Amino acid sequence: MSTTVAVAVDEHQQQQLKKGIAEFYDESSGIWENIWGEHMHHGFYDTDAVVELSDHRSAQIRMVEEALLFASVPDDSEKKPRTIVDVGCGIGGSSRYLAKKYGAECHGITLSPVQAERAQALAAAQGLADKVSFQVADALNQPFPDGKFDLVWSMESGEHMPDKLKFVSELARVAAPGATIIIVTWCHRDLSPTEESLRPEEEKILNKICSSFYLPAWCSTADYVKLLESLSLEDIKAADWSGNVAPFWPAVIKTALSWKGITSLLRSGWKTIRGAMVMPSMIEGFKKDVIKFSIITCRKPE
Amino acid sequence: MRLLTHNMLSSNIKGVINGFPLLIEAERVVEKQVDFNLDFLKNMFSKIDWKALADASKTMGYDELPDEVPDPSVLDSQEFLQKFHHALLELHLEEGALVYPETGRRFPVNKGIPNMFLHEDEV
Numbered sequence: 128m129s130t131t132v133a134v135a136v137d138e139h140q141q142q143q144l145k146k147g148i149a150e151f152y153d154e155s156s157g158i159w160e161n162i163w164g165e166h167m168h169h170g171f172y173d174t175d176a177v178v179e180l181s182d183h184r185s186a187q188i189r190m191v192e193e194a195l196l197f198a199s200v201p202d203d204s205e206k207k208p209r210t211i212v213d214v215g216c217g218i219g220g221s222s223r224y225l226a227k228k229y230g231a232e233c234h235g236i237t238l239s240p241v242q243a244e245r246a247q248a249l250a251a252a253q254g255l256a257d258k259v260s261f262q263v264a265d266a267l268n269q270p271f272p273d274g275k276f277d278l279v280w281s282m283e284s285g286e287h288m289p290d291k292l293k294f295v296s297e298l299a300r301v302a303a304p305g306a307t308i309i310i311v312t313w314c315h316r317d318l319s320p321t322e323e324s325l326r327p328e329e330e331k332i333l334n335k336i337c338s339s340f341y342l343p344a345w346c347s348t349a350d351y352v353k354l355l356e357s358l359s360l361e362d363i364k365a366a367d368w369s370g371n372v373a374p375f376w377p378a379v380i381k382t383a384l385s386w387k388g389i390t391s392l393l394r395s396g397w398k399t400i401r402g403a404m405v406m407p408s409m410i411e412g413f414k415k416d417v418i419k420f421s422i423i424t425c426r427k428p429e
Numbered sequence: 430m431r432l433l434t435h436n437m438l439s440s441n442i443k444g445v446i447n448g449f450p451l452l453i454e455a456e457r458v459v460e461k462q463v464d465f466n467l468d469f470l471k472n473m474f475s476k477i478d479w480k481a482l483a484d485a486s487k488t489m490g491y492d493e494l495p496d497e498v499p500d501p502s503v504l505d506s507q508e509f510l511q512k513f514h515h516a517l518l519e520l521h522l523e524e525g526a527l528v529y530p531e532t533g534r535r536f537p538v539n540k541g542i543p544n545m546f547l548h549e550d551e552v
Contacts, residue, residue, distance in 0.1 A: 138549060138552065139549060145546075209472065210476075232433070234434065236545075238546065240539075240542070240544065243542045244540055244542060247540070247541060247542060256461070257431075257464070257518055260430065260433075260434040261542060262434075262438070262542065262543045262544070263542060263543070263544040263545060263546055264545035264546055265545075265546050265547060265552075267552070268441055268547050268552055270438050270440065270441065270543075270545035271437055271438065271439060272437075272439045272449055275437060
């Protein structure tokens with residue numbers, strides 16, 4: 128993998144991207160939560176499942192559980208995680224879920240001050256204020272010393288990271304010896320050995336999505352695996368869950384086109400509307416096998 | 430922001446060798462009652478940086494902790510455990526800042542949330 132994939136933009140562009148991400152989520156988090164709830168990630172569905180609108184929230188919970196299962200995170204009282212970092216925590220859905228599940232301390236970081244505040248409020252409302260804390264911080268410069276966390280969790284935030292190597296290095300740095308690292312993220316398809324890049328028509332689909340969702344250049348699942356290998360992380364596993372998230376975007380579009388969805392969008396802001404308008408491109412990307420929904424997990428050596 | 434969180438936060442500005450602990454500028458401190466959990470406290474005792482906690486607690490207006498890390502036998506003392514619990518979990522910095530001592534760089538804390546985001550020239 129060339130360095131152009133790892134560092135897609137220069138420092139100034141990176142800061143601009145981060146500002147854009149913060150503003151996007153400051154503006155759009157509320158409307159998402161209002162319609163879809165506290166988890167800002169895909170649901171996990173059986174392949175070829177017929178799904179009702181009411182199934183999606185439990186599918187989002189299932190996504191968390193399937194990721195923990197895939198990574199073999201222990202839940203016995205001796206070995207279960209005690210300190211967790213939620214990298215790109217949104218409004219804290221995963222943080223609160225994991226803190227409750229394991230009785231662990233969870234620290235979430237997000238670029239969006241609005242999200243951090245909402246995450247904190249939800250934690251207080253759910254009686255978890257003593258277990259979870261949220262900070263506005265950059266995943267590429269996590270404000271934690273080395274080796275602090277038993278579980279390092281990144282649920283659909285990796286796609287926002289402009290420097291994949293730095294992103295993964297930080298995940299590894301804050302992981303304690305023996306800790307599990309879980310990355311669930313959007314990737315593009317792996318390139319064949321003879322390919323240098325995606326085909327132009329494939330790039331076109333991704334570029335449409337990038338500017339509206341504040342994403343830097345995409346990388347492949349294989350790229351992530353290579354990065355983790357380069358950091359000497361162990362037990363690296365990866366899987367393509369694209370078939371298990373297929374009902375998600377059609378459902379999101381359906382809710383966006385509902386009366387509540389349209390009125391909420393009109394009241395939101397341009398960034399949110401622009402984001403909503405590229406949702407069909409996500410479906411196109413999945414259908415054409417350009418976009419992959421991937422899980423990559425590993426362990427930090429003891 | 431609880432002191433448990435403060436004990437975790439460091440600044441990693443470019444060129445900074447040791448960004449921990451950050452000093453606290455306390456503008457508004459609130460006390461929030463938290464259920465006592467013995468196992469959690471015992472587990473945390475070995476993990477936290479004691480000096481950072483003791484200094485931070487003093488800045489927040491609670492001066493009941495020993496300056497230096499006490500012998501683990503204090504974990505048998507209910508009196509100690511209550512003080513440890515109070516400092517670690519019940520003191521909240523709602524408004525103020527975390528300050529990197531060597532440069533004076535301030536990370537604001539608003540509504541209990543620290544903003545640790547670095548500027549372009551700091552990364």
